[in-house]
Amino acid sequence: MADDMTMALVGNPNSGKTTLFNALTGAKQAIGNWPGVTVERKAGRLRKDKTVVLQDLPGTYSLSPYSSEEIVTRNFLIDEAPTRVLNVVDATNLERNLYLTLQVMETGRPLILALNMMDVLAKEHRREINLKKLSYVLGVPVVGISAIKGDHVEELVDQMLDHDPQCGCYPYPEYDPRVESALSMIQDQLTAIPQAKRRWYAIKLFERDEQVQKAINLSTQQRSEIEQTIATAEGLFADTSDSIIVNARYDYIARIIAMSVVDKEDFSESMSDKVDRIVTNRWLALPIFAVVMWAVYYLSIQTVGTIGSDWLNDTVFGTWLPHVATGALHALNVAPWLESLIVDGIIGGVGAILGFLPQIMMLFLCLGILEDCGYMARIAFVMDRIFHRFNLSGKSFIPMLIATGCGVPGIMATRTIESEKDRRMSIMLTTFMPCSAKLTVIALVSGTFFPHQSWVAPSAYFIGIMAVIGSGVFLKKTQLFAGPPSPFVMELPAYHLPKASNILRSVWSRSRAFVYKAGTLIFASCVLLWFLANFNFRMQMVAQNQSMLRSICGAIAPVFAPLGLGDWRATAAIFSGLIAKENCVGTFHIAFGSGSMAQFEAQLRAAYAPMAGYAFLVFNLLCAPCFASIGTMRKEFGEARWTWYAIGYQTAVAYMVATIVNQAGALIAGTASVWGLSLAIAALGLIGFGLFIKRAQAQKPLAAQAM
Known part of the structure; x- marks a missing residue:
């Protein structure tokens, strides 16, 4: 209009x-x-x-x-x-x-x-x-x-909506007379700038704003006059020009506060201050955070969320819907391949993923409450304190918090990081955090291999954090990312009761995105996986052990043997997770055949050891993210080279950590092989070298200079 x-x-x-x-x-x-x-x-x-x-x-x-x-x-x-x-x-x-x-x-x-x-x-x-x-x-x-x-x-x-043209108009704030004199002299040089904009440009030039300096076309004489004016002001104040403006603004704010604000209890603590004395305490903050996240995952994966998921998996997608679909398809005399596609591929594959929706909604509800009441902002503050000990920027934790919903907005949120090196490193590390898609894998492994162990689900969250910290320590020693971390400044909002409409809106929008993804991308993936798992290269419908999926993934499977995942079904689940992490669950369900959730879990337990299942969780948590996140990485990096660096680094970290996890479990169970243990020891040695030995080598030249 x-x-x-x-x-x-x-x-x-x-x-x-x-x-x-x-x-x-x-x-x-x-x-x-x-x-x-x-x-x-x-x-x-x-x-x-x-x-x-x-x-x-x-x-x-x-x-x-x-x-x-x-x-x-x-x-x-x-x-x-x-x-x-x-x-x-x-x-x-x-x-x-x-x-x-x-x-x-x-x-x-x-x-x-x-x-x-x-x-x-x-x-x-x-x-x-x-x-x-x-x-x-x-x-x-x-x-x-x-x-x-x-x-x-x-x-x-x-x-x-006041249509008075003078509404909102005001005189410019007037600062220290010496500052005003300098600004006036600079404005006199800006004859090509419209009168209404001259003061703003004068302030920016006084601050030596590089963008404004490049944008304005000034003669050599004008630039010399402006620089002389700034230098004179810096001599009068014995300070840099940008600091002079900052101090002038705060002096003006102090006058505003003195005239319009009455402080009643300058030395009293608010309720938020009292709570923060505990939840941000140097010694208590992390234990409290660990307990809070344990409670979040316990409610989502082990108790409340599980009630809805069990009903969907066992009743709706496990028996009722397949029974109804099979009866209807028999009545219509559809071809056997079409019946298998609908019952085994679509209902079995997509249903296995949608069955975790109640657990995901419960997680979103818990996180929404923590966000809305102000607690998650405290966690960013606490993690900043920890990150700085490892030469990392606390700003990097903000995208990681956002990535617990989805990696795509988490990667995009790295735009708020000023340092290009810190920003690139944050893009590489943000997807280590468990997003909602990875929650389906966490829930499957936790419920199948560790049904009565409440530590498994929250451990995924802390493994992600440890991977971020460990990677930050290592990457900061390389030339690509060396340098001090960018500063992190944020205000902690006052605690308040969460607003139901905000929380419900957040849960609804995130859950709707999950269902939409299941109905589009994952639906198409399940159809493709069903086709590959039921047809050979001659386009004949065969048993799964003779299928294209078995042939392709069977050739790659030995690569994942040290992880305890050396069969074609686990390999297929790993690669399908690149399309969308939820596909891991759907692929397993298609590869093991249709049936109830109880039968499916029994087949998984028979095929893999518990620690191999946990290694699968760790690998999918830390390896290269889904295609959507990879595409966002490419956009934010601005070049393919950095995207490949990130994918390669994430996959290498995932492989080493998952190998160590599985081989440690095999050693305890007495089933470890010499080759597998050797690989795990080599992985442990590489991690130790990156975290510790390389640091000592980097410090030797400094020590030599001091002698």
């Missing part, structure tokens, strides 16, 4: 920006309590007025172009000139959030402030914000709201 009004929605991570966007537009974006949930900008139309387009920009702490989300947000504000900017501010972290507000005001875009989480602030009883004074000091409309409860959102909408 030609008369559309465009509004940009900006705010810090965890400020409630996405929640407000959903409330204003009716959209159903993902909501999370860590940076990087909104990696790209998204648009929606205002419910009350469809001519208003709301652009939800990535959450960011500033407009300095150091990360992808800052670049996206800044470019939109400067280049696309939205009609107004709606700045969502966390009322419980006013000082920190106003830093972004001032940077938006420096662009000159008409601004409305939505002071969110006013309900949380009221419960804390620590400070009061005078909204009228805050509005007067800043010169912009300020509306106090609670996006999660919907308080005063209608009032905010009315303010957004």
Whole structure:
């Protein structure tokens, strides 16, 4: 529409920006309590007025172009000139959030402030914000709201729809007089820049913003004058120019706070602070996290989720649906091959995967509660502390948390990492975490080989974390990834009761994606696998031991013998997992023939030792991810070479760890072979070399220099 009004929605991570966007537009974006949930900008139309387009920009702490989300947000504000900017501010972290507000005001875009989480602030009883004074000091409309409860959102909408052309306009924030003098002198040199944009460009040039310096066409004389002005200011303040601007902004924020905020109990602890003293404690944080994740997987895999899965597997897909389908197909006199395709291939293959849906939904429910209440943000903080001990960036753990739902958005979330080396390494390591697709393998192995062992399912989560840490230690010693980790700054949101609508929306969207995948990609995969498992190369329908799948995978199977998986059925399951990890379960079900879940599990136990089953879990957890994730890797890396590096490294790690697991089990059971143990010892030696010996060698030159 030609008369559309465009509004940009900006705010810090965890400020409630996405929640407000959903409330204003009716959209159903993902909501999370860590940076990087909104990696790209998204648009929606205002419910009350469809001519208003709301652009939800990535959450960011500033407009300095150091990360992808800052670049996206800044470019939109400067280049696309939205009609107004709606700045969502966390009322419980006013000082920190106003830093972004001032940077938006420096662009000159008409601004409305939505002071969110006013309900949380009221419960804390620590400070009061005078909204009228805050509005007067800043010169912009300020509306106090609670996006999660919907308080005063209608009032905010009315303010957004105010057609007064002066609504949201304001005088530029004025900083230290010496800074203002320098900015004025720089503006005098920007004669080719429109008057409305000169102040913003002057500030960026004062900060020595490289992108702006390259974008502006200035003469040598103009650049010299500007540099002289900056150098003079740095001499006056005895500081670098970018630090001068940062300090000027915070001085201005301090004046705003002094005029509009009353602090009642400066030295009292909020309930969130008291809880954080325990859950983020240096010694208690990890044990608490381990217990929490054990409880999540225990509820999902061992108890509540299992009730629904057992019913689907044993009753619906195990007996009732195959019986009904067989009776109907016999009545229609269909060909035997078509009956086998429908009953064994589609119902048996896809049904074996859909049977785990209740367990997956339970996992999503538990994780959704932890995300919405604010606990998962604490885990990112705790893991940052651990990661830094191993020279890793805490920002890398954010994509890994997101990847527990799906590896694709997890890989995309690495865009928030500034360092290119850290970003590439995070892309390589993110898919080590167990996603929802891998949960089907975890549930199958746990329920089949370790039905009464509650440690098996959560161990997959911690194996993923250990693989990330161990890989980070090794990769940081190589020239490709050497260097200090990028800094990690994030605010911890206040704890609050999870909102049922947010959690249910999250469970529904993730579960729907799982079912959609089962009905499309996995459906096609099961048909193909059934065909390969029931026909030979002459296109004759044969027994599975004479099929194309048996011939192809049987030739490759010896490669996986050290893992205890040296038969064609396990090999077929491993390779089908590259299409989608859920296919591992469907492939096993097709390869072992149709039947109830109990019969299927009995066949698996007869074919493989328990530790071989666990080795299968470990290998599929750590090896190259599905094709969708590999494609996303290729897109994010920007070149095929790095994608092959990642696939090769992940597969090598998976093979070594799975070999060690299986051979350790075989040694305990007394069934180990000399060849298998030798391979496991070699794998253990390579891992030890990468983690320890190579470090000592790298430190020798430093020691020699010190002598």
